[in-house]
Amino acid sequence: DVKVTQSSRYLVKRTGEKVFLECVQDMDHENMFWYRQDPGLGLRLIYFSYDVKMKEKGDIPEGYSVSREKKERFSLILESASTNQTSMYLCASSPHRDYGYTFGSGTRLTVV
Amino acid sequence: AQSVAQPEDQVNVAEGNPLTVKCTYSVSGNPYLFWYVQYPNRGLQFLLKYITGDNLVKGSYGFEAEFNKSQTSFHLKKPSALVSDSALYFCVLRWVDSSYKLIFGSGTRLLVRP
Numbered sequence: 609d610v611k612v613t614q615s616s617r618y619l620v621k622r623t624g625e626k627v628f629l630e631c632v633q634d635m636d637h638e639n640m641f642w643y644r645q646d647p648g649l650g651l652r653l654i655y656f657s658y659d660v661k662m663k664e665k666g667d668i669p670e671g672y673s674v675s676r677e678k679k680e681r682f683s684l685i686l687e688s689a690s691t692n693q694t695s696m697y698l699c700a701s702s703p704h705r706d707y708g709y710t711f712g713s714g715t716r717l718t719v720v
Numbered sequence: 721a722q723s724v725a726q727p728e729d730q731v732n733v734a735e736g737n738p739l740t741v742k743c744t745y746s747v748s749g750n751p752y753l754f755w756y757v758q759y760p761n762r763g764l765q766f767l768l769k770y771i772t773g774d775n776l777v778k779g780s781y782g783f784e785a786e787f788n789k790s791q792t793s794f795h796l797k798k799p800s801a802l803v804s805d806s807a808l809y810f811c812v813l814r815w816v817d818s819s820y821k822l823i824f825g826s827g828t829r830l831l832v833r834p
Contacts, residue, residue, distance in 0.1 A: 650824035708754055708766035
């Protein structure tokens with residue numbers, strides 16, 4: 609089975625800190641995604657990448673950046689964390705546009 | 721604009737009874753439709769998808785969904801609910817020109833009581 613691993617289940621950070629969320633997949637998928645999940649809003653796409661060193665903005669990229677130096681790893685960066693970035697963050701990967709995505713277990717980030 | 725709607729925040733059903741979780745969509749062009757389930761404190765798990773072909777799609781854990789183009793719906797169904805089906809369910813849309821992006825519904829919480 610494809611596995612998508614997010615390095616932390618829970619994180620607590622202070623306002624203004626730089627935060628790194630890491631995601632690794634083990635099935636050589638080209639496409640990787642970062643979503644945030646908030647109650648009543650479903651999942652919203654932050655950034656995605658369809659190749660190494662390639663990235664595209666999703667629907668809510670403000671306050672975030674990403675890095676994809678290797679195919680298996682896709683990092684989400686909060687340059688200066690703010691309380692409105694408190695959320696559940698989900699990473700996903702996909703090999704092909706028709707296939708269902710595989711999601712990681714999520715990182716619940718709290719910014720205080 | 722492309723969109724997907726789940727009109728019910730929560731669905732309650734007794735164990736053993738049939739369940740339906742509703743989803744409607746709006747898209748120009750042909751839709752790709754998915755259902756995902758999320759158990760507490762976990763990531764999303766793929767249940768089933770409609771790409772083309774038969775309108776009735778069978779998926780994991782006994783779930784199925786019916787694609788209805790005229791009503792632009794993709795309702796999730798199961799003939800006999802289990803308590804363990806209690807979870808958060810998301811209807812998800814892609815379309816031919818969407819590149820790799822998904823649009824998620826707001827989610828429906830299913831509660832199956834014993």
